[in-house]
Amino acid sequence: MSNKNLNHLHGEKEFLNLSRDREKIIKKTSPKANFEYTANQLAKKLHPKEQFVKVAQIISLNDHVKTFVLQPDESAGTLKLAYFKPGQYISICVEIDGGIYSRPMTLCCSPKCALKGEYRITVYRVENGIVSNFFLDEVKEGFHFKISAPLGDFCYSSIRDHKNVLALANGYGILPFISMAEAIFDDLLDCHLTILYEAKTKEDLVFKEKLDDITCKSKNVTVVYVLSEEDDNEYESGVIDKKLILQFKGEENSYFVSGSTSFYARINDLLKELDIAKKFVRHDLFRGEIELKNDEEFSLTVLCGEDKCTMKCRGSETLLQAMEKNGIAAPNHCHVGVCGFCRSKLISGKVKTIDENIRMADKVYNYVHPCVTYPESDIILQLPN
Ligand code: FES
Missing domain, CATH: 3.10.20.30 (Beta-grasp domain)
Known part of the structure; x- marks a missing residue:
């Protein structure tokens, strides 16, 4: 900042006095003083470098999908879990056959769970997925892991986003919206969430029961199920298209997109056709497409x-x-x-x-x-x- 600006804001003289006074206070402080600003203490609690957890419970949703309930591993020094925002993820570190792997996993529960000392992640089988298969086939209750602090910015913000959120998900892209829906139900998020949830068949809608339960109890969450490979009169059929988006969007909306790479490409084209400004579109983590020529x-x-x-x-x-x-x-x-x-x-x-x-x-x-x-x-x- 230039001196001119500084003058304008505080006055150069006051500023110089302030820094001189500070220096005097710092010099007087004992080097042994064990002092930490409250803001720094809070920052450490919210953004710890690492956390240690143990698997407290495993809930099998079907042969290929399990939810893992994680609790603090006090023996490794984690007494409380860091709070998180709906839509965030943790990076979990696993050792398998001499390899050291980390994977981002969406926190699919209300932030209220963190206050009760619990995180929930849901793992689904991925073809040749070293970590997902390890979790589904090997991990038992009592296993210990090192994880990161909650990360990511696929989160609703009242100062940036419209109050009506149209969530567009396919497959396991639904996970961050489970957290958002639960947070709305717990009065931790003040927005109206409409989820267009696309899956191949009814069997693939693994969170339907939970979502139906929330929609029954909360007027601020609506879910529309769309089946692409099964016909049933109670569901929308086909894929999420322009017609469905226009039918279910509110007056002013923010659009949150989460799903497979091809889903992002398709939805982005639709939103472009609908002339939706980029600032109102948010994406969960997704890998861009790349063409690889050789396997040398x-x-x-x-x-x-x-x-x-x-x-x-x-x-x-x-x-x-x-x-x-x-x-x-x-x-x-x-x-x-x-x-x-x-x-x-x-x-x-x-x-x-x-x-x-x-x-x-x-x-x-x-x-x-x-x-x-x-x-x-x-x-x-x-x-x-
Ligand atoms: S792990 Fe995030 S940019 Fe590579």
């Missing part, structure tokens, strides 16, 4: 401080996937190129990457997000320390 095997050398490690990485796997498989705990959270946490310097080599969330300066200085970057030659990568 390359060498990936990872530098971190004094350490150096070389491993194999196929053209069809991300640099982060190769590191995970080889037990390298590289920083990461979102896995879709958005959070920037894995940002690393490409020292040498050719890559194919989804760079829509990379800053211009990072592109110039050869920084990449290894979670969405694939090798096209041998690679040397410098990890953040």
